[in-house]
Amino acid sequence: MNERVIFQSAVPLDNPYRCAGSLAAWQTEIGENVLGNSRLMLALSAGFAGPLLQPLSVEGGGFHFRGGSSTGKTTALQIAGSVWGGGGINGYVGTWRATSNGLEGIAALHCDTLLCLDEIGQIDAREAGQVAYMLSNGQGKARAGRGGEARKAAEWRVLFLSSGEISLAQKMAEDSRNRRVMAGQEVRIVDIVADAGAGMGIFEDLHGFTGPDALARHFKAAASRNYGHPSIAFLKKLVEDQSGNVERVAELMKAFQEKNMAAGADGQVSRVLARFALAAAAGELALEFNVLPWTSGDAFAAAKTCFDAWIVGRGGTDAAEDREAISVVRRFLEAHGASRFELVQGDLETPDQTIDTRVINRAGFVRVRNGEREYIFLPEAWKEVCAGMDPGRVARVLVGRSFMLTGADGKPQTKQRLPGISKSARCYVVSADILADD
Template sequence: MNKNKMFPKRTSHTTSRQGTDPEQPDIFTQANDLALRNMDNFVDWLGLETQHQGKEIQFLNPKREDDNFGSASINSETGIWADFAEGDAAKGADCVSFVAYLRDLSQMEAANLIIEDFTGSTPPTTPTAQQAPKDEGTRLHPIPANAPPVPESFYNKMGSPSMTFTYKNTEGNTLGHILRFDLPSGEKTIRPLTLWDVNGTIQWKMKGFPVPHPLYNLDQLAARPDDPVLVVEGEKSADAARSLFPNYVVTTAMHGAKSVDKADLSPLLGREVLIWPDNDEAGHGYASKIGQTLLEQDSLANVRVLKQLAYLPELGEDGQLKPQTEALPQGFDAADAVQMGWTAELLAFIPPDELSEVVTSEKDQLNEYRSGNFVINDTGVFAIKQKNGDEVLVRICSRLDIVALSRDSNNANWGLLTKFKDHDGHLHEKAIPKELLSGTGEAYRQVLLNSGLDIDMKQKDSLTMYFMEAQPESRVLCVNTIGWHNNVFVLPSKTFGQNDQRVILQTPDIDRTSSFGIRGELAEWQQFIGMKCIGNSRLILAVCIALTGPFLKVLSVENGGFHFRGQSSSGKTKALSVAASIWGGKGMVRSWRTTGNAIESLAVEHNDTVLCLDELGQVLPSEAGDIAYTLGNGQSKSRANRFGHAKPTGKWRLLFISTGEIGLGDHMAANGGQVRAGQEIRLLDIPSDASSGMGIFENIHQADTAQQFADSLQTMVETYHGTVGAALLDLITQPYELDRAAYFIDESATSFVSSYVPNNAHGQICRAAMRFGVVAGVGEYCIEKGLLPWHAGDATHAVSLCFSAWLETRGGNVAAEEVRALAQVREYIERNGESRFTLMQQGIEDNTGDRTERNQDD
C-alpha cells in the first residue's frame, strides 16, 4: 500500500492548549469524552491503519513514511498518545491534541471538529462545568427507506466526496456508506457515513459502522450463494474487479488491511475464496490474515491467493500473453489492472496454477515436526524407538496431524481433532473422543481405516500412544448433538455462525454414517424440486415442516408431528422424500419399524432439524403411542448406568413427519388400545388424498401420470439435496437475522390462527393451529429470502388447506375427548341398530312388541 501522507505538516502546529479560550474549557472535555467512549470508531474516522495491543491502539502515522506498527500508539482508556519516532514533537495527553496533531489544527479547531464532524452534533454556545455530554443517539442500521437525503451543507468542510461506496445487508437494505474525499493537497481520506436518531431528529453523521463490520456486497453474496468469492482490498478495487472476474462475487473488508480483525468474515465460510492482495507488505498481510482466519474457522476451507501478475495484458504473435518485464508498482491492485488493460478474456489465458496458489494453515506449512516420542512428516507418523543404543524411526501410519484438543463447555469429554488425506488426496477431519483410546482402540482405528488412513497394524499400540502423548496448542469446543449451541448451528460436516472458538460435533459413535449431506446447487433444487411443489399443498407443507426445526428454540415452540394418512401408492413416501431433501438424501427417511429406545437415538441425531418416519403400520401398536409421546416430549427416559446412577438423558427439539395407511388412533385400536388426546395433538393426522384424483398430488406439472411425476420427484431428490438447509443456516446465523426471522414467523403464525380458527374452538384446536401457523410462517420467510421458488402467500395457502383437512377429519372444533365419545355412541348405534333400539313415534304410547330390551352384558 502506498503510505503517502494524508495531511501536510505545518510548522505552526502545537500539541499544548496554551492560548486557547479559558472561558470554554468544557468543549475539550466533551470532545475528549466522546472520543474515548467510541475509540474504535474514532480511529476509523481518522482513517488510521491500526492494530490492538491490550489497551494500546498502535497506528501507522500518516504524517510520515510509517510502514511498521509499534512506534506510534494511543491509549484507548486515557487518550494519551505518542509517536516515539518523532520524539517530543509528537505526543499529547488526550484525543483533542491527537486530532490537532494529525490535522494540523489548533486545540479549539480540533475539539470543534470532533464534536461537529465525528459526532455529527453542534458544540454548545454557552457551556458550563456541569454540562453533560451530548446524547450520541441511536444508529439506524439498516437505513429506513424514507431516510432524508444528505444535505449539501454536510460536506462544506471536506468538499463533495469523489466516490461513494454503499454497504448493504443480505436483503439489499442500505446499512451506510464509505466516502472517499480527494483533498486539495492531492491526498485522500476515507470516512464512514451512517444515519442516526438523536432525540427524535434523524441526521447523518460521519461515524463508523458497528463492529463486526459487514463485508462489501453482502446482498450479492446472499443472492449468489453457490458462486466463488473474490476478496480484494478496498471498495474501489472491488468495483473494478467485477469486470475481471464476472463469475465471482467480489467483496472486501471495510477499511482494508487495517481492520480485518473487525470484519465479519462468516459469509465466506464454506465457499471457494480467491484473495487478491495489493502489491505491498500490508496487502500481503491482509491476504494472509483473511486466509488464516478462514482456515481457523474451517480447516477444510478452499482458499487461494492471486499471484503477482507475471504477464502484460497483451498477446504476442504466438497468441500467448507477453511476459511482464518490469516489477509492478507498489500498491498495484485490481483497479490498476483494469486501467492497464486487463480483461476477463485476457486473464483466462493464464494457466490456473500460475494465476493463484492454495493458502494453507500455518501449521500445515510445517512439513516435519516432533510430538512427544513421534515424528510427523509428509511420509507418515514415526515412533522414535531405541535399537542398539541408537534412535530409529518406525512408521506407524500415513501422515496424521492432531491439530487441536477438544472439550465441552464443562471441560469434560476431551478428544482429539485429527486431519489426514486419503489415497486420492481428499482431506478428512475426524474428532476422536479420548474415551475410545481405552481398551483395544479398535473402534477408532476402524473409522480411520475406513476413511483412507494407512495403519501398520503391527504398530497399532504405538498409534494409540501417539494420540495419548499429543498436546497441540489449539483448542476447539465439542458438542455431542447437532443443532443450536449458543449462536452457532452444528451439522456433522460443518458449523454455521461465529463463535470465539471453533465448535465441532464429537460423539462416541464415530463410525455412524451421517444422513445429512449436500449434493448439487441450490438453484438446481429450486428448479427441479421446489418448482414441482407449486400447486401441491402436501408437498409444500412437507417442505415447510422440514425447514421449521432451526426456529423451534427461538420461537419456544413445542415438538410435534404431522402424519400423512392414506392408501398405499398414493405418493405419501414421495412427500417424505421431498421433506428429507432439505437436509440430505434418501438416508434421511427412516422407518417407523423401531423401538422406543431406538427412536430416542434417532431424535437426538435430528435435533433442531426434522425427522422423517415412513409407514406407521410397521411399528407395534403398543409402541406407537409411546413413540408419539416420546418425540413430542423432547427428552429420553431416565435410565441407570452399571453403577445404578442415572445416565444423562438425551434431549431434542424437532418436528417430525410420518406416513401410514392408517392413523395413530386406528393403529392403537387394532391392539385394543385407545389413543389419548395428548398423543393425537402431538401427531396431527392429515389425509394424504388431496381430492384431485391423483393421490397426494394436485398438480403433476405436465407429467403423463401421477406415478411418472412421483418417480421423477424421487430421482430429483436423490440428485439434488441438502442445499436449502445449508442456505437457511448460512442466513440465520448472520448477526441479528434469527431474531428478525423469529419476529416475522411469530407475526405470520398469529395471523394464521386468527384467520383460520373459529372463536369458539377448543384450546386443542388453537394449539394445533399454532403449529400449522408456525410452519406456514417459516415457509413465507424462506420465500421472502429467496430460498424457496414460490410466490408470497403460497406457503400460507397450502398449509391452510392441510389444516382444514385435518380439522374436517378430526370431527369439529370441540375437544378430542368429546369427538371420540360421539364417535363411540355413533358406532354403537350403527353396529346394533334395531337389536338394541326402537324408533319413537310421536303420539304412540303403546310400543307393544318393541325389540328394545336390556342386555345384561351392556
C-alpha cells in the same frame, strides 16, 4: 493451537446431513414443481421449521400423511428430506421400523432439524402411542445406570414428518388390548389425508408431466441428485439477523393463526393450528430468503388447505374427547340396548313395544316417556358405559347436546324411582335420540 480433533461418536449411525447437486438445481427441479401441490408444499415448509422451534419456544410434533399405497406419501417425505440431506438408498428418510429406544437415538440425532419417518405400519402397535408422546415431548425414558443411579435421559426438539397407509389411531387399535387413542396423541401427530382430492393421489398440479406417476418418479430422482443445500442457505440467512428473523416468524405465525382460527374451536384445534402456523411461517421465511422459489403467500395457502383437510378428517372443531364421549355411549347402547336393560313398567306408552324382562348382567333400566325411549343408569353402571373416560365429563358433554336429562339444578344426575329400590336413586338418564343424531 493447530491440534486436530477427531470426533468419534459412540452411536454407530450414519450422518444424514450431506450435500449434493446445487441449490439452483434443487430450486428448479423440486422447489418449482411442488407449487400448487398443497401436501408437498406443507412438507417442504415444515422442512425449514426445525431450527425455529428453540428460538420461538414452540412445541415439537409431527405431520402424518395417510393414504393408500403409491399415492406419493414417501415422495413427500423425500422432498422435505432433501432440504437437509440425502445419500444412501433411502436418502434422508428414516423409518418407523424401530423400537422406542432406537427412535430415541434417531430423534436426538435430528434435534432442531427435520425427522422423516416412513411407514407407520411398521412400528409395534403397543409402542405407537408412547412413541407419539416421546417424539413430541422431546425426552427419552429415564433409565438407571449400572449402579442404580439416575442417568440423564436423551433430549431433543424435533419437528417430524411421517407417512403410512393407516393413522396412529388405527395402528394403536391393532394392539389386542385396544387402548383408546388419547386426544393428546392425536394433537402430537397431526393426521392429514394424503389424497388431495384431485384424482392424482398426493398431487394436484402436474407441471406438464405426463401423469402423477411420472411426477413422483421425477421428484424421487431429483431429491437423490440435489440435497442438503437448501438448509445451509436457509441457516446462513437465519443467523445473519437471528433476532429480527425470529421476530418475523413470530409475526407470520400470529397472522396465520388469526386468519384461520375458527370461533369457539377447542384448545386442541388451536394447538394443531399453531403447528400448521409454524410450518407456514417457516415456508414464508424460506421464500423471503430466496431459498424457496415461491411467491409471498404460497406457503400460507398450502398450509391452510392442509389444515382444512385435517379439520374435515377429525370431524370438526370440537374437542376430540367430546366426540369420543358421544361415541362411547352410542356404542354401548348399540351393543346392549336390547339386552341389558330392565323395563320400568307403567310408563310404557306404546303398547307394542314389548321388551324381554329376563335381563342378564343388567346395565340399567329403560322406559318410554313422551314416546321416547330413555336409558337410565346408576352411577356404577355409568362408569362401565364410559369405558375409562371421565364419567362426569361424558355426562356433561351429553347434557350439552341435550342427550341427557338434567335435574332442576342443571346437573346431569336426576332422582328416579326404580323397580326394586324403595327410595329414589340418583341416576343418569340418556335419551335414545343419541342413537339417531349425528
